[in-house]
Amino acid sequence: MPKLMSQSLPLGSTYVLESAGGETASGRTQQDLPGDEIYQRIRDSVLRNRIAPGTKLAEVKLCELFGTNRETVRRALIRLASDGLVDYFPKRGAFVASPSEAQVEQVRDARVAIESDISGRIAGRVDQSVLQELSRIATEQIELRQAGDLDAAVALSGSFHVTLAQASGNAFCVKYLVELTALTSLALAKFAVPPESACPIEEHVDITAALRAPDGVQAANLMRAHLERVHNAILQSARRPAPSVDLGSLMRP
Ligand SMILES: [Zn+2]
Incomplete structure (x- = not known):
């Protein structure tokens, strides 16, 4: 399988973002990141194929990861949805877009x-x-x-x-x-x-x-x-x- 997918999470998995240093950051609280930086970090991870299309972007996990509140995370996800990178469903949450x-x-x-x-x-x-x-x-x-x-x-x-x-x-x-x-x-x-x-x-x-x-x-x-x-x-x-x-x-x- 080409390298493109080998670093991706499998389809349907829940999202864990890597920290800048490459260490898995789940469970670790970072300093309050501004909404713009959260948006950029998720965007970069998606565009660099670190997160596979269809992956759920759980708001609670993202709040823990970025040490911020749901409102800020949600705004970043909605912005990513307007870029076409994320499919956002009000009751089901956000998923990395998966083009047919x-x-x-x-x-x-x-x-x-x-x-x-x-x-x-x-x-x-x-x-x-x-x-x-x-x-x-x-x-x-x-x-x-x-x-x-x-x-x-x-x-x-x-x-x-x-x-x-x-x-x-x-x-x-x-x-x-x-x-x-x-x-x-x-x-x-x-x-x-x-x-x-x-x-x-x-x-x-x-x-x-x-x-x-x-x-x-x-x-x-x-x-x-x-x-x-x-x-x-x-x-x-x-x-x-x-x-x-x-x-x-x-x-x-
Ligand atoms: Zn080209």
Whole structure:
């Protein structure tokens, strides 16, 4: 199984967050953390695939963990729900979002429509500082991959796409892209997509080069192909038949 899922909690389990030092923090009270930091810590853990899609985020446990009250935890969870990272049900509580195959297709089509259009339009108009930031993110992803930290490299993909959306100056596109990229990350984890298919980083380099050229048609086409490749890899993993089990060998005395 790829490393992506090997560090995740199994589906349906209850949430335990790691502290910054990597030590399991359940049962340990931290200093009162502000709501923003709680939101950020849970968000980072979800996006780095430390918590599997479908995992229950128990409010009581989170209160203990962060040394805060339910109101603050609930506000953070509701904020995460508005980002699309959490499904929040008033009586059942909060769960890490778990995108279905149909949702993956919808996310793919929505992202292609928004992001290839943006890529085509901003080529030639985008600031040097944005191009530098896109190059910096792609370079950092390559360095992380070389260092063997594929989870972190994949987690940075969302930043690349949201930064590109920000360059459009369209606040609605940015808002929807934050949610859509989060759903892509969760689907990659849920369906255990191999990291090399989840994060074709060289394509980020190529898209940035087309924006820099500037060649809007090329940038739009590369973005479309990139997004279709990533999401089709998710669907392929989702539809892969479960490996057959040799009952005879499992039950051999
Ligand atoms: Zn990408």
